[in-house]
Amino acid sequence: DTEVTQTPKHLVMGMTNKKSLKCEQHMGHRAMYWYKQKAKKPPELMFVYSYEKLSINESVPSRFSPECPNSSLLNLHLHALQPEDSALYLCASSQDGTGGHGELFFGEGSRLTVL
């Protein structure tokens, strides 16, 4: 199993809603990532979890709250988002976060629209 599975594939939410994006991998990887990708732009790193601990937060607003319940799961909790937060949210995993060639395996993404 070399897949990173993200749900939902599409999400439309209002600015007062609370929702969550979910990501799962069963490759035994110990590093998991959230990236944000706006249209026609490259992915930008938001968060990195390494061995279930938050290791990188790229100054992301607190309306985005990551959670790593165990080594296979990564959530992104969304609250009070703005329309400019509409984007494709990509989850990725890698074997570990400490070195090596660090190949990232990406999910298909969750396309978020904030009304």
Added chain:
Amino acid sequence: GEDVEQSLFLSVREGDSSVINCTYTDSSSTYLYWYKQEPGAGLQLLTYIFSNMDMKQDQRLTVLLNKKDKHLSLRIADTQTGDSAIYFCAEKTGANNLFFGTGTRLTVIP
């Protein structure tokens, strides 16, 4: 900070070779990568090269790295319509982060 630049667009005819170029600024990069993204999809790793190598070949793909000029290229031989996509180069900076280039949209004309 990191700055990874690519040409935005490239069009080639089916069967020709495509060359996608990338320049980066961080000389401490350890690995450099090429990812492919089809419309509405996630990113698929195509190949990577360690920074002490200058060439890597993998079937139709050839990666060239000029570390002195901080220039990376991806050559796709015998380009097919299924190769139409956006191609991102990326550099590994630090233990846990990939920094992506601006992306090149490759269009293959039948």
